[in-house]
Amino acid sequence: MAVTIKDVAHASGVHVSTVSRTFSAAHLVNPETRARVVAAANALGYRPNRAARALSTRRTGNLGLIVADIANPFFPPLIKAAQAHARRSDHHVFVADTDEQVRAEEELIRSMATQVDGALLVAPRLSNRLIAELSADVPFVVVNRQPANLPAVLMDVASGARQALEHLVSLGHREIALLTGPRASWTNQRLERAATDAAEHHGLRLHRLGPNQPTEGGGAGAAPGVLASGATAVLAYNDLVALGLLQELRGRGLAVPGDLSVIGVDNTHTARHCGLTTIDMPTAAAGRAAIDLLLRRITSEDAPGTVTLDTRLVVRGSTAPPADGFQGP
CATH class of the missing domain: 3.40.50.2300 (Response regulator)
Known part of the structure; x- marks a missing residue:
């Protein structure tokens, strides 16, 4: 027989609604309780019915992540961290690359709006006016940009x-x-x-x-x-x-x-x-923080604000005192 949500609730000693929240809005569940529910689900072989959840909650469990240039080595650590963090809440991340093109960025957002519950815009090139306009179609969290009235993750x-x-x-x-x-x-x-x-x-x-x-x-x-x-x-x-x-x-x-x-x-x-x-x-930390803000924005009425992450200079071998009298070739 198929394992049900009731079986997981009984095995983990929680209410059925807590199991449901664990797989649809994990950030609203106490971490210890969440860990117990996930462990019970794994032991029983339980897999949430995503189609049923989408019908009851009107959410797909999918998130969008749009970057300017996926070939730039800045982005992969952020993408990997965001994907891994989203999976802990049973969400999947669809990644798209704009190739630094503003028009492509707008088109991707509009096409994603009907397929995801929310989206991360990483270093967007769109104007603040257009970002605000598009946010009416799908919840946003913006990374390394700070449009008015939208949650953001900034690296200082x-x-x-x-x-x-x-x-x-x-x-x-x-x-x-x-x-x-x-x-x-x-x-x-x-x-x-x-x-x-x-x-x-x-x-x-x-x-x-x-x-x-x-x-x-x-x-x-x-x-x-x-x-x-x-x-x-x-x-x-x-x-x-x-x-x-x-x-x-x-x-x-x-x-x-x-x-x-x-x-x-x-x-x-x-x-x-x-x-x-x-x-x-801190790109990986930014990816995780952005997922947390986006899930809050999707599942909660309270409006998340801005998270600012510290940066630091890493000194290696490409800097030294200036050469005496260097004037270029």
Whole structure:
């Protein structure tokens, strides 16, 4: 005979409604109770009837997750953490990639709206007005963007930028190039504002170069401007831009950090392997926090707010004191 929800309730010593909440809104159940219910369900071989649940609750158990570029190593740790965290509440995550295209982002959201209970928008490029308009069709949580009246998970890149410039100051750098990213990027706006304020505070000369594509090609293409600026150190929009610049500089016969110091943003696995000094962005923690906020928004009347996660500078081998008299080739 098939195992029923009543069997699980009896085995775990809870009411049937508690078992139901465990598999439809796990964040509303005490963690110890939830663990007991899940253990009983696993031991009995119980699997929730998703179709029946959808009919009774008008929820699919599916969530959407939209990212700007799935090939960017910033996104996979966030995606994996969000998927694993969602599964603990018996939810499944559908992932979509916009390839940095605003129109594709809007189309994906509209097509997903009828198929999911809610969606995570990670570093969206849409305007705040359009995000607000689309949120009427499907509940949103936004990561690394803060539209008005929508729950958000933010990674404090401004703090990381301040740490990066303080590190460069401590090494003796006075001329810093900032390689900016896409204009519509919230991260870029925060990074640029914080770097500008920190440069003014420390009396540095900041050369803003961009916008640049958030790719290795964008970093490589920025190399002539960096060299022409006379900067001795670079803070790049992300690790891909930093690594593209680093490769181009070395291809031109320049040493990093001997001739130029380079700092990225994200602390991706590639940055770790290449010895890049970078700002660590807590992507996995952001994925888990975003799922928690989204489930609250879907299942509860209280409106979740904003979660801000700390960042930190990770110093590796791509930064050093400036070379005496370096003026570029």
